Amino acid sequence: MPTQVSKGRKSPRLDLASTHEEADILITQQAIHLAKEDPESHVRVVCDDTDVFALLAYYYLSEKLQSSLTMQSPIMGRSCIDVKETARKHSAIVPELLALHALTGCDSVAATYGIGKTKAIAVARKGYTLDQLGKPLANIVEVTEQATAFMGACYGITTPTSSMTKIRHKLWAQKTGKSTAAPKLCSLPPTTEAFEQNVRRAHHQVAHWYSALSGDPPALAAVEHGWEADDTNKCLIPRNMEDGVSYAPEHILKLVRCGCTSERACRGGKCGCMGRQLPCTMFCTCGGGTACSNPFNITESATDHADIPDDSDEANDRAMDVDDEDDE
Numbered sequence: 001m002p003t004q005v006s007k008g009r010k011s012p013r014l015d016l017a018s019t020h021e022e023a024d025i026l027i028t029q030q031a032i033h034l035a036k037e038d039p040e041s042h043v044r045v046v047c048d049d050t051d052v053f054a055l056l057a058y059y060y061l062s063e064k065l066q067s068s069l070t071m072q073s074p075i076m077g078r079s080c081i082d083v084k085e086t087a088r089k090h091s092a093i094v095p096e097l098l099a100l101h102a103l104t105g106c107d108s109v110a111a112t113y114g115i116g117k118t119k120a121i122a123v124a125r126k127g128y129t130l131d132q133l134g135k136p137l138a139n140i141v142e143v144t145e146q147a148t149a150f151m152g153a154c155y156g157i158t159t160p161t162s163s164m165t166k167i168r169h170k171l172w173a174q175k176t177g178k179s180t181a182a183p184k185l186c187s188l189p190p191t192t193e194a195f196e197q198n199v200r201r202a203h204h205q206v207a208h209w210y211s212a213l214s215g216d217p218p219a220l221a222a223v224e225h226g227w228e229a230d231d232t233n234k235c236l237i238p239r240n241m242e243d244g245v246s247y248a249p250e251h252i253l254k255l256v257r258c259g260c261t262s263e264r265a266c267r268g269g270k271c272g273c274m275g276r277q278l279p280c281t282m283f284c285t286c287g288g289g290t291a292c293s294n295p296f297n298i299t300e301s302a303t304d305h306a307d308i309p310d311d312s313d314e315a316n317d318r319a320m321d322v323d324d325e326d327d328e
Contacts, residue, residue, distance in 0.1 A: 016029050020216070021217075024049060025209065028052065028056060028213075029213060031045045032056075032060075032065070036065060042068040043068065043069045045069070045070070046073075047072075048075060048078070049107075053081065054101045056069060056083045057086055057094050058095070058097050058098050059212065061087040061095070065084075069082075070082055071083055096131065098209045099133040102133070103198075103199070109205055110238070112151070113186040113187060114186075115155070120150075123150060123153045124150075129146065132146050133202060133203055134203060135210075136207050140199075143203055144199045147199045148162055149161075152164070152167045152189075164190060164191060171183075193241045194240060199226075201238065203225060204225035226238060257272070257273070258271045258280060258286060260280075261285050266293050273294055274295070277296055279297045280292045
């Protein structure tokens with residue numbers, strides 16, 4: 001990404017000692033240093049990156065700068081952003097801008113479907129805070145609880161809860177109560193286990209941003225904050241969930257489904273569903289449609305006029321804890 005920091009008509013190069021490796025942080029170091037040197041200066045950052053804009057706005061206010069600071073896109077025709085006026089106009093939000101920006105999606109942290117910056121700022125204006133996010137000495141459990149409350153408010157859930165999974169359940173109930181169609185899964189918040197990893201990545205990123213003007217980044221190991229080391233490709237990859245955590249409840253993963261593929265499917269005892277007196281479903285290889293001969297299948301007419309099949313605990317137990325090998 002072509003980036004240039006200029007002061008008036010000159011473009012000085014500053015050799016600031018730093019062990020930071022992130023380009024956005026180095027750009028911010030240069031720009032803020034120039035702006036601090038001369039309160040009458042006009043500093044322009046040629047860049048088209050939201051992370052850099054958030055950093056510039058945050059440090060312009062925190063460093064109490066007076067000089068002119070603008071951000072110009074390298075693409076002709078795009079507007080020039082007055083960082084000075086933006087920071088002053090939104091001075092109530094800027095102190096937590098880095099935290100809410102990272103949590104709702106930045107270069108290194110995944111965004112959440114339907115939760116944008118406008119909604120996050122609106123939630124922050126209501127008093128929800130992220131003042132623990134990015135503090136190296138903060139307890140990660142407290143950081144996650146605070147982030148959960150903030151994101152819950154973004155989804156419209158204001159009742160106190162420490163579980164994103166519970167928020168996910170509430171939203172599912174709300175959406176299915178208003179419509180017979182199942183809601184899009186992407187419209188639901190992540191599970192608690194997945195969200196915790198995203199919070200750790202945001203915590204790690206914001207901690208680096210808060211140390212942008214210092215020479216060294218904080219001593220936070222990336223592999224302990226939502227990242228895994230890919231030794232083959234010499235890079236870091238995001239961790240979805242902690243090792244040993246299932247992607248779905250165990251009883252869901254072990255629901256009976258048959259693997260019948262013949263033209264006259266599900267006619268004998270080899271069918272895993274039929275052998276347990278259970279109907280075939282769309283998750284079975286046969287599809288549970290008209291080609292399936294399972295006599296326990298539930299038809300539309302049957303659901304309208306016949307007795308509902310046994311859904312007691314005993315019947316449910318028959319559907320659980322069956323491996324795929326048994327079904328085939």
